[in-house]
Amino acid sequence: MRPIIEYHGPLFQWLCRLTMRLGHDRALLLWQLAVVVWLLSISSLVVTKRFSGVFTVLTLAGIALLRLPGLGLVELNVDESQWIVSAATLVHDPRFWYSVDGTTSGPVNVGFPALVYYLGFSLDYTTLRLWGLLTCVVPTAWLLLATFRHQFGERLARLGIVPVAACLALTTDADGVAFGSEQLPMLLLALVGYLLSRLFSETAGRGPSAGGLLVLGCVLGCFPYTKLQATPIGLVIAIWVLVGLLTGVAAPAPHRFRRVGGFVAGGLLPTVLVGVYLLVTGLTDYAIRSYILVNLEYAQAGSWGGGAVSWADRWLVRLPRIYGDMPTTRWFWWLALVLGVLYLINRGLRSDKASRPDQRLWFTLSVCAVSLYATGQPGNLFAHYQWLSFVPVSWLMGQLINGLVARPERPPLPSAPTHGLRAALVVGVLMSSAYPGWLAVSRPNAGIGQLASGGWRSALQPVSEAIQLHAQPNERMVVWGWANNLHVETGLLMGSRFIPLYFPVVPGPQQAYFLDVYRQDLLINRPAIIVDALALHPGKAYDRYPIQRYPSIQAILDTRYRLVETVNGAKIYALRK
Numbered sequence: 169m170r171p172i173i174e175y176h177g178p179l180f181q182w183l184c185r186l187t188m189r190l191g192h193d194r195a196l197l198l199w200q201l202a203v204v205v206w207l208l209s210i211s212s213l214v215v216t217k218r219f220s221g222v223f224t225v226l227t228l229a230g231i232a233l234l235r236l237p238g239l240g241l242v243e244l245n246v247d248e249s250q251w252i253v254s255a256a257t258l259v260h261d262p263r264f265w266y267s268v269d270g271t272t273s274g275p276v277n278v279g280f281p282a283l284v285y286y287l288g289f290s291l292d293y294t295t296l297r298l299w300g301l302l303t304c305v306v307p308t309a310w311l312l313l314a315t316f317r318h319q320f321g322e323r324l325a326r327l328g329i330v331p332v333a334a335c336l337a338l339t340t341d342a343d344g345v346a347f348g349s350e351q352l353p354m355l356l357l358a359l360v361g362y363l364l365s366r367l368f369s370e371t372a373g374r375g376p377s378a379g380g381l382l383v384l385g386c387v388l389g390c391f392p393y394t395k396l397q398a399t400p401i402g403l404v405i406a407i408w409v410l411v412g413l414l415t416g417v418a419a420p421a422p423h424r425f426r427r428v429g430g431f432v433a434g435g436l437l438p439t440v441l442v443g444v445y446l447l448v449t450g451l452t453d454y455a456i457r458s459y460i461l462v463n464l465e466y467a468q469a470g471s472w473g474g475g476a477v478s479w480a481d482r483w484l485v486r487l488p489r490i491y492g493d494m495p496t497t498r499w500f501w502w503l504a505l506v507l508g509v510l511y512l513i514n515r516g517l518r519s520d521k522a523s524r525p526d527q528r529l530w531f532t533l534s535v536c537a538v539s540l541y542a543t544g545q546p547g548n549l550f551a552h553y554q555w556l557s558f559v560p561v562s563w564l565m566g567q568l569i570n571g572l573v574a575r576p577e578r579p580p581l582p583s584a585p586t587h588g589l590r591a592a593l594v595v596g597v598l599m600s601s602a603y604p605g606w607l608a609v610s611r612p613n614a615g616i617g618q619l620a621s622g623g624w625r626s627a628l629q630p631v632s633e634a635i636q637l638h639a640q641p642n643e644r645m646v647v648w649g650w651a652n653n654l655h656v657e658t659g660l661l662m663g664s665r666f667i668p669l670y671f672p673v674v675p676g677p678q679q680a681y682f683l684d685v686y687r688q689d690l691l692i693n694r695p696a697i698i699v700d701a702l703a704l705h706p707g708k709a710y711d712r713y714p715i716q717r718y719p720s721i722q723a724i725l726d727t728r729y730r731l732v733e734t735v736n737g738a739k740i741y742a743l744r745k
Contacts, residue, residue, distance in 0.1 A: 171641035172256040173659040174290035175628070179298065183240055184619050192620035199237060199616060200609040203338065206230040207605045210330055211598045217322040224313065227329060228306050231337040234608075235301055237615030238345035239294045242653075245552070248346050249652030250667055252291045255282040256655075257662040260642065265451045269458055269665040272466075273349045274393035275442070280352055292656065296347045304351035309333055311358035312562050318365045319528075320570045327573065327594060328566035331503055331601040335558075338604035340613070341494035343552040350555035353398035356387055357559040360405060363387065368412065375423070376413075378430035384409065385434025393438055396463055397542045398556060404538045406435060408531050454685070462671055462678045467545060477547040487544040493551035499603045501554075504561050507568040510593070514572055529567050535560040569597065631704065632657035634735045638742045639696040646690065648721075649701035649710050651738075663695025673713040687720045696743050698729055703737025 187195050210230065213223045243249055254268045259282050261267035264275040280303075281296055289295045312332055316325035339345065363384045367376035388409075391402030413428050446452040477486065491501045539557040546553075573590050628636075632654055639645065641659030650668045655661070664686050666672060671682040690698075702710055715721055729741035 169642055171290055171659050172259050172285055172661070173252060173292065173641065173656055175292055175657045175659065177290045177292045177295060179289065180240065180292060180294040183236070183294065184622055187240070187616060187619035188622055190620075192616060195616050195620060196613055199234070199613060202230075203234060203605050203608050206234065206337070207334065207602055210326075210333065211601070214323065214326045214330065214594070214598065220322060223326060224310070227313065227333050228310055231309055231333055232301060232306050234337040235305070235345070237613050237619065238340065239297050239301075240615045240619035241293065241345065242618070243293060243656070244342040244346035246650060246652045246668065247348065247552070248293060248296065249656045251278070251281055251347060251349070252293070252296055253652060253655035253662055253667060254278045255280075255296075256285070256291050258282045259285045260661055263449055263451070265446075265455045265458060265665070266449065267665055268662065269667075269671075271670065272396050272463055274396065274459065276390055276393040276438075277349050277352055277395055281347070293347075297345065300347040300351045304355040305336055308355050308358040308559065309336055311355075311362045312559070312566075315358075315362045315365045315563075316566045318362075318369060320566065320574070324566075324570050324573060327597060328562075328569050330598060331500060331565065332562045334601040334604050335497055335500045338608045339494065339496040340608060340611070340615075341496050341551070343550070344494055344496060345615075346552070348552045348555060349395045350398075350552055353391065353394045353401075354555055354559055356390060356394065357398075357401065360384065360387055360402075361559065361563055364405075364409075376427060378426050381409075381413075381427050381431040382434040385431040386437050387434075389435040389438040393442060395556075396459065397546070397553070400538050400542050401535060401556065401560070404534055406431075408534070457678055457681065458671070462676070462682075465676050465678065482544050482547050486547065486549055487540065489549055490543060490551055491554050491557075493549075494554070496604045496607055497554065499600060500558075501561070503597070503600050504565050504568070507565060507572065507597075511568045511571050526567070526571075529564075529571075532560065532563045532567055536564055569593075628657050631699070631701070631735045631738045631740070634733045634740055635660070635697055635699065638732055638740070643697075644693050644695035645697040645699065646695045647699045647701050648715055649699075649705065650708060651699070651701040651704050654699060654701065660697065663693050663698070664689035669710075669713075673710075673718070683718060683720070687724065690721070690724050694728075694743060698725065698741040700739040700741070703739075 190198070206226070210223065210227055213219060213226070254270060255278060257268050258264060258279060262279075264270070264278065268278055270278045281291070281299060284291055284295050284299050309329065309332060313325060313329045316328045319325075320328065363380065367380045367384065385406075388402045388406050392399045409431060410428065413424065413431065443452075446455050492498050536557065539560045542556050543553045572593055631651075635645070635654065635658045639658065639660055643660055644663035645655060645658065645660035646663035647654055647667070648669060652667060655667075666682070666686055666689075669686075671678065672686040673679070673683070700715055702708075702714060715725065725741055728744055730744055731739055732742045733740045
C-alpha cells in the first residue's frame with residue numbers, strides 16, 4: 169500500500185519548482201498585481217448586468233488562484249495535522265469511532281478529506297488545503313452568489329458577493345488559510361441558503377416540492393455529523409422551515425403533510441444511517457459516550473476541565489476576541505455591523521417605516537444569533553470558530569445591501585438616502601472590500617517565501633527524523649502530548665483512536681472509561697512507536713498529565729516497548745520485536 173500521508177508531497181514540490189523558477193520577487197509581484205487586477209475587475213463589473221458568466225468565473229477563479237501561495241505553508245494549527253492523520257487512519261481502517269475519534273467532529277467531517285487519497289493523491293498540508301479550497305470555499309462563494317441572484321437580481325447580487333469573495337480570497341491569517349473543521353459546515357450552510365431561496369421563492373408556484381424538501385432536510389440532518397458545534401444552527405433553520413410549511417404555504421392538508429413528511433424524513437435519514445452503522449459495528453455505547461455525553465460535559469466544564477467561563481467573559485470578552493483576531497477578516501464583521509446601523513437609520517427615515525421588515529431578515533438574524541452562540545459557547549479563543557458565522561452574516565449583508573441600495577416601493581422622505589447617497593454606499597462597500605487587498609500587497613507573503621526557498625528540501629525536525637529510523641510509513645504511532653505534526657512528518661497512522669490525547673487524561677465523569685479504551689487500543693493496535701512528547705511544548709496543559717501518572721499505560725511501556733532515543737527531551741519508544 170502506497171504511503172497515505174506524504175509530507176511535502178508531489179503537489180507541494182510542483183508549486184515549489186514553479187515558484188523557484190519565477191524567483192521570490194517576481195512571484196510576489198505577480199501575485200500582488202493579480203490581487204489588484206482581480207479587485208478592480210470584479211468591482212467594475214458591479215455597475216452592469218452584462219457578462220454574468222464572466223463575473224462568475226472571474227470571481228471564483230480569483231478566490232482559487234489568489235489562495236494558492238497559502239498551500240505552501242507548513243502546519244498552521246494542530247487541527248490541520250489532526251484532520252490529515254485522522255483521514256489517513258480512516259483510509260486504513262474505515263470504522264469511525266473505532267479507529268478514529270473525531271472529538272467534536274463527526275464522521276462526515278473526518279471522512280470528507282479521506283476522499284483525497286481515493287482520488288490518487290497522498291495526504292499532506294498542501295493537498296488538504298487545496299481540497300478544502302476547491303470543494304468547500306469556492307463552492308460556498310458560488311452558492312452565495314446564486315442565492316443573491318435569485319433573491320436580489322444581478323446587480324445587487326454582484327455588489328453583495330464582492331466583500332464575501334474578497335474575504336475568502338485574500339485572507340492570509342493562519343486560521344483563514346488552514347483547512348478547518350468549519351469548512352464543510354460552511355458549504356452545507358451555503359447549500360441550505362440556496363435551496364431555501366429556490367424552494368420558498370415567490371415564483372415557486374404552488375409551494376416547495378416534497379422532493380426538494382427531502383433534499384433540504386437531508387442536508388440539515390448532516391449538520392450534527394460534520395461539526396457538533398454547527399448543530400444549533402441547523403436546528404434553528406429546521407424550526408423555521410417547519411413553521412413555514414405548517415403556517416405559511418397555502419395548500420390542502422394532504423399536500424402540506426406530504427411536504428412536512430418529506431422534510432422530516434430527509435432530516436432523519438443521516439441519523440438513521442449512522443444508527444444502522446453503529447448497530448452493525450457494535451459502537452453505539454461508545455459513540456453516545458464520546459460524541460454526545462463527553463461533549464456536553466466539555467461544554468459545561470470548559471477546556472481542560474477548568475470550569476465554564478462566566479457569561480460576561482464568554483460573550484463580552486472572548487467572542488469579540490474571536491471575531492477580531494484575524495486582521496484579514498476583521499473588516500468583514502465591521503462592515504456587516506456598519507451596514508446594520510445604516511439599515512436601522514434608513515428605516516427610521518423612510519415614510520413606510522410602519523411596515524414590517526421582510527420575514528427573511530428575521531430568519532437571517534436568528535441564524536446569525538445562533539451562529540454567535542455556537543461560536544462562543546465552548547468558551548475557547550479559537551479564531552477559526554468565526555467561520556461558523558461567515559455564511560449567515562453573508563446572507564445578512566446581502567439583505568442589508570438590498571434594503572439600502574434597492575429603490576423603495578414608496579418614495580422616501582427628503583431626508584432619507586437619495587440616489588447619490590445610495591451610490592456612495594455602493595462605493596463604500598467596494599472600497600471596504602479593497603482593504604484586505606491592501607493588507608495582502610503591503611505585507612510579506614509567507615507562502616511565497618516558503619515555496620521560493622525550496623521548502624520540500626528543508627530538513628524534518630529532529631524528533632521526526634529519529635522516529636523514521638524505527639518505523640515505516642503507514643505503521644502506527646501514539647503521541648503522548650500535543651504534537652500531531654509528528655504523524656504528518658513521519659507518515660505514521662494513529663495507534664489509538666484519540667488524537668489529540670484529551671478525553672483519556674482530563675478529569676471528568678468519563679475519564680476512566682476513555683483511559684481504559686486508550687489502553688485497549690494500545691494492546692490491540694500494537695503501535696510501532698510511542699512518543700512522550702510533553703517536553704516539546706513545555707508550559708502547555710499536558711504538563712499536568714505525564715505518563716507516569718497512569719500506571720496502566722506505564723505498564724505497557726515497561727513490558728512491550730523499549731526506549732530507543734531521546735531527542736530534544738522527547739522520548740521515543742519502539743515496540744519490542
